[in-house]
Amino acid sequence: MSKLNSDLLSQAVDDILAFSAGETVHLNGDEVKGKKRNFNETIELQIALKNYDPQKDKRFSGTFKLPTIPRPNMKICVLGNAVHCEMAEKEGFEFMTVDDLKKFNKNKKVIKKFAKKYDAFLASDTLIKQIPRLLGPGLNKAGKFPTLVTSNDSLTDKADQVRATIKFQMKKVMCLNVAIGHVGLDKQQIVVNTQLAANFLASLLKKNWQNIKVLHVMQALQRLTVTPTQALWKLLRPSTLLTV
Numbered sequence: 001m002s003k004l005n006s007d008l009l010s011q012a013v014d015d016i017l018a019f020s021a022g023e024t025v026h027l028n029g030d031e032v033k034g035k036k037r038n039f040n041e042t043i044e045l046q047i048a049l050k051n052y053d054p055q056k057d058k059r060f061s062g063t064f065k066l067p068t069i070p071r072p073n074m075k076i077c078v079l080g081n082a083v084h085c086e087m088a089e090k091e092g093f094e095f096m097t098v099d100d101l102k103k104f105n106k107n108k109k110v111i112k113k114f115a116k117k118y119d120a121f122l123a124s125d126t127l128i129k130q131i132p133r134l135l136g137p138g139l140n141k142a143g144k145f146p147t148l149v150t151s152n153d154s155l156t157d158k159a160d161q162v163r164a165t166i167k168f169q170m171k172k173v174m175c176l177n178v179a180i181g182h183v184g185l186d187k188q189q190i191v192v193n194t195q196l197a198a199n200f201l202a203s204l205l206k207k208n209w210q211n212i213k214v215l216h217v218m219q220a221l222q223r224l225t226v227t228p229t230q231a232l233w234k235l236l237r238p239s240t241l242l243t244v
Contacts, residue, residue, distance in 0.1 A: 020183035040184035046177040050213035074119040111138035121146035
């Protein structure tokens with residue numbers, strides 16, 4: 001069961017969408033004019049944990065498919081066999097053949113640059129086992145090891161599945177963040193994505209919601225602070241982000 005305050009979350013999303021549309025919102029008693037941009041800014045959920053020791057406690061990792069794609073413009077590259085490369089060309093995806101990958105000659109710098117160019121990768125089932133041999137651990141280190149596609153899969157459907165999937169992974173820091181929407185979505189879509197993402201993270205933690213210190217719903221020039229147990233929220237200027 002979610003510990004998020006639904007009224008608080010609803011008001012937060014209203015303010016984020018209003019601000020992104022160039023409307024005026026109230027900030028600590030002041031009126032602040034929003035700024036409309038020429039692109040759909042991503043909205044992220046950032047979570048600070050408590051009573052968790054990354055050195056001693058088991059590090060968790062989990063993925064969850066959101067009902068609404070939070071980042072529709074994710075750049076995806078297909079590492080494919082002849083059939084999938086032909087499909088990729090028809091469906092508008094960038095793609096690489098085995099011969100293209102061999103040209104990297106296992107050069108770490110080139111592979112690192114290649115990994116940074118894309119947000120995610122798809123790979124043919126007949127090719128995916130060759131990826132470590134062709135590219136080494138580069139894609140894995142970047143957290144972008146390819147998602148498998150079979151001859152029966154639609155590349156577009158598979159890409160949408162990747163775009164809708166978020167990942168929580170505990171590393172050395174006590175803060176996590178994932179994309180949960182963008183300002184071009186409807187309010188309810190953002191609210192539902194946020195609730196589901198927060199609930200899923202809580203299910204991964206050893207003491208569930210008791211391990212969550214605070215959650216932030218963030219958009220480029222805004223930040224909303226939501227605690228699971230308190231009806232408290234604030235919008236913060238960029239210059240005050242570090243004061244939370």
